[in-house]
Amino acid sequence: MxxxxxxxxxxxxxxxxxxxxxxxxGLELQPDRMRPSIWHYERGAKNTFHRQAEQEELYVVLEGTLDVTVEREDERDVVRMTNHDVLVVPPESWRQLKAVEESRVLAVGAPNVADDAIVEDDTTTE
Known part of the structure; x- marks a missing residue:
């Protein structure tokens, strides 16, 4: 159904x-294999620098502009995302989204597990 x-x-x-x-x-749709959410960022807002235990995450910018920091091993990239850009980040990569302007982002994690974010104590990017 x-x-x-x-x-x-x-x-x-x-x-x-x-x-x-x-x-x-996701609470409304109740999917079996993915975990969708829409995040609304005010200008300058950012989420916690984190990675996932299991979930690969897909980000789609619905509106606005964000800088996404992605770190893997010893490399750190900042990716500028604007309307309709799509990015996939593997579970083991540390990431943080920061709004350059007010923005809305569709985030889809798979598999559909309870929040499996891993956060380093007091770790943020600037």
């Missing part, structure tokens, strides 16, 4: 200690 959701009708959630707000479309 398929499910259809109008994102305009999904109530946003503000999460404690997290700058971007969450539009929990």
């Amino acid at each position: 398929y499910r259809l959701v109008d994102i305009g009708g999904v109530e946003p959630r503000d999460l404690e200690d997290v700058d971007p707000s969450l539009l929990p479309i």
Whole structure:
């Protein structure tokens, strides 16, 4: 059975200690194999520098501009993403999204597991 959701009708959630707000479309859609969310970033907001235990993540910029820092081994790249850009990051790569301007990002993690983010204590990028 398929499910259809109008994102305009999904109530946003503000999460404690997290700058971007969450539009929990995954709770509405209940997919089996992926974990979709839409994140709303105010200008200058950033998420925590993290990696995933299992999830490969796909990011689609729905609107706005973000700088995405991706670190793997000893290399760190900053990727500028704008409207309709798509990026896939493997679980083992550390990453952080920072809004250059107000932005909305569709993030899809797979497999669909409970939040498996791994955060280094007090680790952020500038």
